[in-house]
Amino acid sequence: AQTVTQSQPEMSVQEAETVTLSCTYDTSESDYYLFWYKQPPSRQMILVIRQEAYKQQNATENRFSVNFQKAAKSFSLKISDSQLGDAAMYFCAYFDSGGSNYKLTFGKGTLLTVNP
Amino acid sequence: DTGVSQDPRHKITKRGQNVTFRCDPISEHNRLYWYRQTLGQGPEFLTYFQNEAQLEKSRLLSDRFSAERPKGSFSTLEIQRTEQGDSAMYLCASSLGGRSSYEQYFGPGTRLTVT
Numbered sequence: 415a416q417t418v419t420q421s422q423p424e425m426s427v428q429e430a431e432t433v434t435l436s437c438t439y440d441t442s443e444s445d446y447y448l449f450w451y452k453q454p455p456s457r458q459m460i461l462v463i464r465q466e467a468y469k470q471q472n473a474t475e476n477r478f479s480v481n482f483q484k485a486a487k488s489f490s491l492k493i494s495d496s497q498l499g500d501a502a503m504y505f506c507a508y509f510d511s512g513g514s515n516y517k518l519t520f521g522k523g524t525l526l527t528v529n530p
Numbered sequence: 531d532t533g534v535s536q537d538p539r540h541k542i543t544k545r546g547q548n549v550t551f552r553c554d555p556i557s558e559h560n561r562l563y564w565y566r567q568t569l570g571q572g573p574e575f576l577t578y579f580q581n582e583a584q585l586e587k588s589r590l591l592s593d594r595f596s597a598e599r600p601k602g603s604f605s606t607l608e609i610q611r612t613e614q615g616d617s618a619m620y621l622c623a624s625s626l627g628g629r630s631s632y633e634q635y636f637g638p639g640t641r642l643t644v645t
Contacts, residue, residue, distance in 0.1 A: 449632075
């Protein structure tokens with residue numbers, strides 16, 4: 415079974431600075447997607463960034479970028495120029511696109527605090 | 531269509547009572563998923579539908595839980611004889627089919643508190 419591990423329960427960053435959130439995963443599959451989702455307090459989960467496993471190039475979305483190390487099964491999220499609105503719980507998630515199981519498997523999350 | 535909606539947003543019930551939650555997916559999405567999120571944890575998969583067919587159920591979905599999607603549109607999740615351990619956020623998500631299934635859009639969730 416696939417597992418997703420986020421080893422940082424909490425992180426904090428100063429406004430305008432850069433922070434990196436870590437995620438490792440375990441799978442025997444070769445065709446999959448990895449995601450970072452953001453869940454602000456009392457608000458719904460939204461997709462931040464997506465990485466296809468077959469793509470070597472790291473995904474980037476504005477201030478958000480990933481460092482995808484397939485051999486190491488590592489998928490970290492870098493937030494540049496942190497803003498107060500980035501404060502939220504961040505979840506790393508895995509999706510096996512090669513099988514018939516269409517579920518997302520999530521890590522336990524990292525609570526990000528942004529200090530003014 | 532503005533996204534996935536869930537009703538109610540909050541539900542407080544006494545142990546032993548039955549509760550039912552509703553999810554309305556994005557209209558063109560034929561796949562619908564239910565997840566449960568307990569405090570300090572990430573969401574965990576419960577079940578999913580393709581149109582009206584329930585195709586997979588997690589071991590987390592005990593026989594007190596039942597989900598339906600009668601016409602392939604909205605879905606309901608019922609919990610019978612609620613227990614305190616059922617207290618959690620219940621999240622619904624929807625997606626298109628095929629390889630686009632990875633792109634799941636989440637609703638705001640229903641927070642259940644069992645007293």
